[in-house]
Amino acid sequence: xxxxxxxxxxxxxxxxxxxxxxxxxxxxxxxxxxxxAAAREEFAERGIAGARVDRIARRAGVNKERIYGYFGSxxxxxxxxxxxxxxxxxxxxxxPGDDPAGWVGRMFDYxxxxxxxxxxxxxxxxxxxxxxxxxxxxxxxxxQDKIDSLAAHLGREPSHEIGxxxxxxxxxxxxxxxxxxxxxxxxxxxxxxEAAAExxxxxxxxxxxxxxxxxxx
Amino acid sequence: xxxxxxxxxxxxxxxxxxxxxxxxxxxxxxxxxxxxAAAREEFAERGIAGARVDRIARRAGVNKERIYGYFGSxxxxxxxxxxxxxxxxxxxxxxPGDDPAGWVGRMFDYxxxxxxxxxxxxxxxxxxxxxxxxxxxxxxxxxQDKIDSLAAHLGREPSHEIGxxxxxxxxxxxxxxxxxxxxxxxxxxxxxxEAAAExxxxxxxxxxxxxxxxxxx
DNA sequence: GGGAGTCAACCAACCGGTTGGTGGCCAATG
DNA sequence: CATTGGCCACCAACCGGTTGGTTGACTCCC
Numbered sequence: 001x002x003x004x005x006x007x008x009x010x011x012x013x014x015x016x017x018x019x020x021x022x023x024x025x026x027x028x029x030x031x032x033x034x035x036x037a038a039a040r041e042e043f044a045e046r047g048i049a050g051a052r053v054d055r056i057a058r059r060a061g062v063n064k065e066r067i068y069g070y071f072g073s074x075x076x077x078x079x080x081x082x083x084x085x086x087x088x089x090x091x092x093x094x095x096p097g098d099d100p101a102g103w104v105g106r107m108f109d110y111x112x113x114x115x116x117x118x119x120x121x122x123x124x125x126x127x128x129x130x131x132x133x134x135x136x137x138x139x140x141x142x143x144q145d146k147i148d149s150l151a152a153h154l155g156r157e158p159s160h161e162i163g164x165x166x167x168x169x170x171x172x173x174x175x176x177x178x179x180x181x182x183x184x185x186x187x188x189x190x191x192x193x194e195a196a197a198e199x200x201x202x203x204x205x206x207x208x209x210x211x212x213x214x215x216x217x
Numbered sequence: 218x219x220x221x222x223x224x225x226x227x228x229x230x231x232x233x234x235x236x237x238x239x240x241x242x243x244x245x246x247x248x249x250x251x252x253x254a255a256a257r258e259e260f261a262e263r264g265i266a267g268a269r270v271d272r273i274a275r276r277a278g279v280n281k282e283r284i285y286g287y288f289g290s291x292x293x294x295x296x297x298x299x300x301x302x303x304x305x306x307x308x309x310x311x312x313p314g315d316d317p318a319g320w321v322g323r324m325f326d327y328x329x330x331x332x333x334x335x336x337x338x339x340x341x342x343x344x345x346x347x348x349x350x351x352x353x354x355x356x357x358x359x360x361q362d363k364i365d366s367l368a369a370h371l372g373r374e375p376s377h378e379i380g381x382x383x384x385x386x387x388x389x390x391x392x393x394x395x396x397x398x399x400x401x402x403x404x405x406x407x408x409x410x411e412a413a414a415e416x417x418x419x420x421x422x423x424x425x426x427x428x429x430x431x432x433x434x
Numbered sequence: 435g436g437g438a439g440t441c442a443a444c445c446a447a448c449c450g451g452t453t454g455g456t457g458g459c460c461a462a463t464g
Numbered sequence: 465c466a467t468t469g470g471c472c473a474c475c476a477a478c479c480g481g482t483t484g485g486t487t488g489a490c491t492c493c494c
Binding site for chain 2: 210
Binding site: 245248279280282283286 | 437438439440441
């Protein structure tokens, strides 16, 4: 009747700052945040498989071991980064309100100024998570507000169709960042402020026209 | 800056089948193609950093050493895969012709049936190539035909604006594959045939409306 | 014979993860 | 107040396994 000799049943609690037990010391919290920021840069640049834990630690000016002390593993660190990124996404994605086209333009600007966010989204989409993140229900509920806002502006009830429309709108703002090769194929300049301004104008005009006589089932 | 001290100054010529020297034997060509196909699967699933050369060789039923004999390195093998993918892309992307909305729907279907292609595009976009691939000019010229076709349908001259529009249209068809997490956030089902049909209908309707009174500068 | 491919072994570098130990902070103790 | 002692963040060094890449001897078959 040998009990299983697992030395520690993996109670790696302190994955988030909301650790229930003892309040984290300010010093500890600051290094945890430095690690998170450095990991975000590294993961945004190289993805999970391409990221190197040593590099993350060096970037943060922190010992590599702290990563495992705070997060447990490279993948859990990635998940923590993704969670902060998703929170930032749903927070920064204001309500479409009465101007969906302008909203797409603003989202486009934001992604241009913060490519990290878009790249993290792309990496994570390719990575193919199996089970959903904690707090995902809260994020989904938060996004429901945006669906409601868009539906109200269009004078319709919230529905899957409105959700699809919102997905399309956000996707539009992300296209230039996600497919630079396609832009090259179609000789569409993407770098530089004036190229961005033209692309932004194109996207907003496109959305404005699509929603001009919005009658979709 | 992992400059590996390669003893050979990398004159690995036979990267493509169009090796100038001697004609490749049919047997050699078949294993080269098997390697290419296996590499495509592996790279589409895991990206460059996540792919393993041993796995590629095993998948192809070929010895690992052959990869270096034919392609020289993992990265060059990836480039070869990307080149075939880009060729497939520009070939399969028929002219928009007189029905851009239906064309987007067909592209959407194609990407659904061949997720490999879309995933390879995403990986490569994130990878961030510095210099462009060989034969890229030919591909760009080929895409110019599509721009011309779309311009003709709209009764306009080919321009950067038409190129941007084409980029937007192709991007639209790729959104559901590129951003599954956003779809989850907006509760937009993506899997299953009927969900795909609805998404397809949404996209085509969106494009139809956007192009209904197409007057963009 | 000779090109094509296989197989097994090998290598240096590297990667994620672990460990023993150090030093500073702080509360209890005298 | 000074001493003690434990706790905690931190670090340098280390570990076992893996990775991309190479080599050379052997087989197969046109």
